[in-house]
Amino acid sequence: MKEHLSDSFNITHLEASVNYTIFHFKDGHREIHAYTLKKYENDFSQTQAFSRIHRRFLVNRKFIASHNECEVLLSCGKRLPLARRRRV
Template sequence: MTRKIYPQTDEIVYLEAQINYTILHLKNGRKIVSSTTLKYHQADSCLDGFLRVHRSYLINPDFIKNIVRERTKTIAQLLDGRELEVSRRRVELVKNLRYSIENTF
């Protein structure tokens, strides 16, 4: 049985799939490698608020600064300057979530 131990969820910026591994990218710049798939992590209730924006990325929405359309692709710009591609099928999900977050303040 595999045990999941996560850092605080507000420390996780995003998770990145690398074949059968997952890399957790943290706010402080550290990376943690997990020997399980991104789908496995996505099913965990600790990461409920995270968005699957691409088959390779699961993003903490608190770290999304902006969504930008660049020619043929859509990019999620993160607060730390990193840019992650958003799949065409998930663009509306990300835009709607971003809109609802902005209107709650």
């Protein structure tokens, strides 16, 4: 996990998939890891660079281009849902 903490500036977002987590990187590649999103949320909490926007998504704040009341637009063009409870 330490390599991901040091390489976190390349991660655009993390996506939950049952008991797995999919790491999405800015160059477009993905990696699947056999841990829950909650584990990574706790691991990345010390960096304060990531925000949980939905039960399925943890987003790197520096890649957020814009957001409205129902979705977040990333700088790579990906649109992610914003949970009602997470809205500002």
